[in-house]
Amino acid sequence: PSLPAPDVAAVAAVHRTALSHGAPGALTRIDEGPRSYHVATGEADTAAHTPMDTGRRFRVGSVSKTFTTVVLLQLVAEGKVDLDAPANRYLPEPLPDERITVRHLLSHRSGLYDYTNDMFHNTVPGFEAVRNKVFSYQELIDLSTAKPLNNAPGAAYSYSNTNFVALGAIIEHVTGTPVATHYRQRIFTPLRLRNTSYVHPRTTISGTYARGYLRQDDTTLPLVDSTEQTVSWAQSAGAVISNARDLNRFFSALLSGRLLPEEQLREMTTMVPVTADGKQSYGLGLRGRTLSCGTTVYGHTGTVQGYYTYAFTTSDGRRSMASLANTSNNGTVNTTLGATLDASFCGTDPA
Numbered sequence: 352p353s354l355p356a357p358d359v360a361a362v363a364a365v366h367r368t369a370l371s372h373g374a375p376g377a378l379t380r381i382d383e384g385p386r387s388y389h390v391a392t393g394e395a396d397t398a399a400h401t402p403m404d405t406g407r408r409f410r411v412g413s414v415s416k417t418f419t420t421v422v423l424l425q426l427v428a429e430g431k432v433d434l435d436a437p438a439n440r441y442l443p444e445p446l447p448d449e450r451i452t453v454r455h456l457l458s459h460r461s462g463l464y465d466y467t468n469d470m471f472h473n474t475v476p477g478f479e480a481v482r483n484k485v486f487s488y489q490e491l492i493d494l495s496t497a498k499p500l501n502n503a504p505g506a507a508y509s510y511s512n513t514n515f516v517a518l519g520a521i522i523e524h525v526t527g528t529p530v531a532t533h534y535r536q537r538i539f540t541p542l543r544l545r546n547t548s549y550v551h552p553r554t555t556i557s558g559t560y561a562r563g564y565l566r567q568d569d570t571t572l573p574l575v576d577s578t579e580q581t582v583s584w585a586q587s588a589g590a591v592i593s594n595a596r597d598l599n600r601f602f603s604a605l606l607s608g609r610l611l612p613e614e615q616l617r618e619m620t621t622m623v624p625v626t627a628d629g630k631q632s633y634g635l636g637l638r639g640r641t642l643s644c645g646t647t648v649y650g651h652t653g654t655v656q657g658y659y660t661y662a663f664t665t666s667d668g669r670r671s672m673a674s675l676a677n678t679s680n681n682g683t684v685n686t687t688l689g690a691t692l693d694a695s696f697c698g699t700d701p702a
C-alpha cells in the first residue's frame with residue numbers, strides 16, 4: 352500500500368513548535384527511493400548563528416543500540432552467539448543472575464538496573480562529571496549490578512542502558528575485536544555511510560555537525576553547550592555519530608533485509624507492546640510505533656546531552672525519516688519532535 356505524501360509543511364510546523372519550547376534548531380530528512388524531502392529550522396550553532404541544515408552530523412544516542420543489535424545478530428547468524436544462551440557464557444565477568452539471556456539484554460527484559468539514573472540525577476553536574484571520562488564496559492556494568500535487578504530476568508520490559516553495554520562487552524569478548532571495527536566493517540562500509548562514525552573516546556565531532564545544547568534543571572539558566580564529550584557513559588548503548596541521510600539508509604537497508612538473514616530480522620522485528628495503548632513496542636534493539644493513520648514504523652529514538660533523535664522507517668524500508676532537535680533535558684521538545692513521524696508517514700498535521 353502506498354503511503355500519502357509526506358506533509359513537509361506539517362514537519363516545519365513541528366520544528367517551529369520545538370523551537371518555541373527551547374530547541375535552538377531542528378532538522379528532518381525523509382527519503383523514499385530516489386526522492387528526498389528536507390526541512391531545517393533554527394540554528395546549528397547559537398554562538399556563530401550558523402543556520403541548521405539537514406546534512407549536519409549529530410550524536411544519535413540510543414539509535415546506536417540498533418547498530419549494536421545488527422552486529423550481535425550477525426554473530427548469531429554466524430553461529431558465534433546463541434540468543435537464548437545465558438549472557439554469562441559470553442562475558443569476561445558474570446552478571447549476578449545466570450538466568451539473564453542474550454535475548455533478555457536485546458529486549459530490555461534482563462532487569463539490570465540503569466546506572467544513568469544515578470549518574471544524571473542532577474543533569475548538568477552529572478554531565479560535567481563524566482563528559483571527559485573514559486569508562487570500561489565492566490565499570491559501567493559494576494555501577495548497575497551494585498543495585499538489585501528491577502525484575503526477574505524475562506519477567507518485564509524495563510529499559511536500561513546497561514543491557515547494551517553488556518552487549519558491547521559480549522561482542523568484544525566473543526570476537527576479540529572492538530565494536531568500532533564491527534560497526535565499520537559490517538555496517539558503515541557496506542552501506543557507504545560516509546557521515547557515520549564511532550570515535551569513542553574522542554570528544555570531538557569531525558566534518559560538518561550541529562552543536563548540542565543541554566537544558567539545565569533550573570530552566571531559567573542558559574543552555575550548556577554539550578557538544579564535546581566522550582559519551583563513554585554509553586558507548587555501544589549510545590555513542591554513534593551520524594547524519595539524517597545515513598540513518599535513513601541504515602534503517603531502510605535493515606528493514607528491507609539487506610543487513611540480516613531473514614531469520615534474524617524476524618527475531619529483531621518480533622515486537623512486544625511496551626505501552627498500555629499498544630502503540631509503542633520493542634523488539635530486539637528496535638522500537639515500533641503505530642501512528643495516527645495506523646501505519647507502524649520501526650526504528651529508534653535517541654537522547655544524549657544536547658541531542659534528541661527520531662529515526663524510523665516503514666516495515667518494507669521504502670520510506671525513512673530522521674529528525675533531530677539540538678537540545679535535551681526538555682521533555683516537551685522531545686515529545687513535540689516525535690510528531691514529525693505522523694507528518695512524514697501519515698501525511699497529516701498531527702495537531
Ligand SMILES: C[C@@H](NC(=O)[C@@H](C)NC(=O)CCCC[C@H](NC(=O)C[NH3+])C(=O)[O-])C(=O)O
Nearest residue numbers: 412413471474589652653654655656679680
Ligand atoms: C531514552 C533514550 N535513551 C538513550 O538515548 C540513552 C543513550 N540516553 C539516556 O539514557 C539519557 C541519559 C540522560 C540524558 C540527559 N537527561 C538528564 O540528565 C536527566 N536528569 C539529557 O536529557 O540530556 C532512548 O532510548 O530513546
